[in-house]
Amino acid sequence: MVAIEETVEWWKAIVQSMNDGVLVIDRKGIVKTINPEYTRITGVNPDIIGEPLLAHRPGAQLPDTMKDGKSRVGVYRKTRGREYVVDMAPILVNGEIIGAVSVCKSLNEVHKLTKELAEQQEKVAELEKRMSSIYKVRYTFDDIITNDTQMKHIMTVAKKAAGTDLPILIAGESGTGKELFAQAVHHTSLRRDKPFIPVNCSAIPETLIENELFGHAEGAFHGALSGGKAGLFEMADGGTLFLDEIGDLSMDVQAKILRALQEGRIRRIGDAAEQRVDVRIVAATHRDVTQMITKGLFRSELFYRLNVVSMQIPALRERKRDIPLLLQSFLPAPYTVDRDVMDLLTSYEWPGNVRELRNVIDFAVCMTEDGQISTQHLPEFMRKLLPLYAENSSLLPLHQAVEKAEKSILSNALRNAGTTVPERTKLAEELGISLATLYNKMKKYNLK
Ligand SMILES: Nc1ncnc2c1ncn2[C@@H]1O[C@H](COP(=O)(O)OP(=O)(O)OP(=O)(O)O)[C@@H](O)[C@H]1O
Numbered sequence: 001m002v003a004i005e006e007t008v009e010w011w012k013a014i015v016q017s018m019n020d021g022v023l024v025i026d027r028k029g030i031v032k033t034i035n036p037e038y039t040r041i042t043g044v045n046p047d048i049i050g051e052p053l054l055a056h057r058p059g060a061q062l063p064d065t066m067k068d069g070k071s072r073v074g075v076y077r078k079t080r081g082r083e084y085v086v087d088m089a090p091i092l093v094n095g096e097i098i099g100a101v102s103v104c105k106s107l108n109e110v111h112k113l114t115k116e117l118a119e120q121q122e123k124v125a126e127l128e129k130r131m132s133s134i135y136k137v138r139y140t141f142d143d144i145i146t147n148d149t150q151m152k153h154i155m156t157v158a159k160k161a162a163g164t165d166l167p168i169l170i171a172g173e174s175g176t177g178k179e180l181f182a183q184a185v186h187h188t189s190l191r192r193d194k195p196f197i198p199v200n201c202s203a204i205p206e207t208l209i210e211n212e213l214f215g216h217a218e219g220a221f222h223g224a225l226s227g228g229k230a231g232l233f234e235m236a237d238g239g240t241l242f243l244d245e246i247g248d249l250s251m252d253v254q255a256k257i258l259r260a261l262q263e264g265r266i267r268r269i270g271d272a273a274e275q276r277v278d279v280r281i282v283a284a285t286h287r288d289v290t291q292m293i294t295k296g297l298f299r300s301e302l303f304y305r306l307n308v309v310s311m312q313i314p315a316l317r318e319r320k321r322d323i324p325l326l327l328q329s330f331l332p333a334p335y336t337v338d339r340d341v342m343d344l345l346t347s348y349e350w351p352g353n354v355r356e357l358r359n360v361i362d363f364a365v366c367m368t369e370d371g372q373i374s375t376q377h378l379p380e381f382m383r384k385l386l387p388l389y390a391e392n393s394s395l396l397p398l399h400q401a402v403e404k405a406e407k408s409i410l411s412n413a414l415r416n417a418g419t420t421v422p423e424r425t426k427l428a429e430e431l432g433i434s435l436a437t438l439y440n441k442m443k444k445y446n447l448k
């Protein structure tokens with residue numbers, strides 16, 4: 001007897017502590033048990049125990065289950081704002097139906113979670129949209145102004161490469177339009193609606209670059225952001241990562257980037273798990289990376305991985321016929337330049353390339369009052385060069401003609417020589433002057 005009582009207590013305890021709602025009726029349809037979860041989900045009070053279920057819940061199907069002996073699964077119910085699903089089954093003892101049990105699960109929580117999930121998804125979509133608009137590119141191939149054969153060839157290559165996910169390495173002096181090309185490639189690619197993330201590798205201090213590129217996990221270090229921080233690789237997911245001035249990266253960071261590219265995965269600082277990222281890499285540099293490899297300053301594996309499509313943008317002085325075209329496009333509508341200005345602009349060597357040309361034009365436009373730009377409106381450093389570039393050199397005073405020739409010889413020699421002190425010393429020797437004289441002349445003629 002004691003044993004049976006214990007067993008009954010045991011089963012009661014189980015039913016009471018279940019996470020599903022349970023209601024039991026006997027063969028007469030009288031409610032025998034209601035557990036607290038059933039009350040919470042359906043709002044039916046335990047005070048109906050001992051009374052017929054149909055008296056309190058006229059639409060109940062549980063008595064039918066008992067009558068026909070058939071289970072019912074996943075019956076949807078909604079009463080007074082409460083939503084739940086019910087499973088019903090007859091209780092069989094020795095082949096005889098002695099009652100029925102109803103087990104229910106609330107849908108309100110599911111709905112609440114679904115609603116929250118939908119809200120979060122909407123927020124994520126909104127943020128993604130905003131991020132891609134923040135990181136939208138400004139330039140397309142139509143913005144690249146040129147009439148130069150070599151440049152046109154590079155544009156053809158770039159347009160073809162844009163349709164693929166191949167990495168691109170763009171080399172060229174400062175201001176030649178490397179970023180312009182990178183943006184145009186992204187704009188023409190299938191990734192155009194995803195972010196274009198530019199990273200200026202030379203502007204981020206060595207100690208911070210890993211954090212910038214790969215981000216960190218929450219609690220990764222003192223000062224780590226709560227919730228962690230996404231790195232630029234993650235931000236560029238699905239889009240293009242523009243690694244500008246790649247030649248300025250330390251060997252150590254080069255190794256980390258190489259790993260990320262090889263694996264297609266990154267790991268935030270302090271994170272145990274890696275995550276997959278899908279980024280297209282466009283890299284740029286004004287340095288001679290092959291020379292850096294020989295000097296042990298750049299990893300050849302990284303170079304070969306980036307240099308799948310390679311483009312060398314020519315300096316502006318190597319395509320001087322582009323100057324009038326560029327001038328035309330940079331000059332606002334009513335402005336014109338006079339003959340002397342045009343001569344000076346086309347004679348100048350433009351060490352800062354297209355960017356420098358644009359700056360000079362912007363300055364001149366700002367200086368003139370009547371829309372007619374003459375040499376007096378040019379920046380001082382250019383006005384100083386005027387005698388050197390005067391149109392007809394045979395009419396120049398002798399010392400100016402000599403200076404002009406000297407500048408031209410020096411600028412050619414410098415272009416073909418390296419920039420280290422031993423290389424410059426060697427150049428001075430070849431020119432038959434001292435290193436100090438070479439530097440003085442470089443300063444005088446604004447050569448680099
Ligand atoms: N072919 C071109 N047509 C029109 N604009 C150009 C052209 N090339 C460069 N520019 C303009 O010159 C400026 C410099 O270009 P960009 O920033 O792409 O140069 P860069 O090679 O990345 O220079 P840096 O190495 O200094 O970063 C930009 O304002 C760009 O719009």
Ligand SMILES: [Mg+2]
Binds near residue numbers: 178179244
């Ligand atoms: Mg740039």
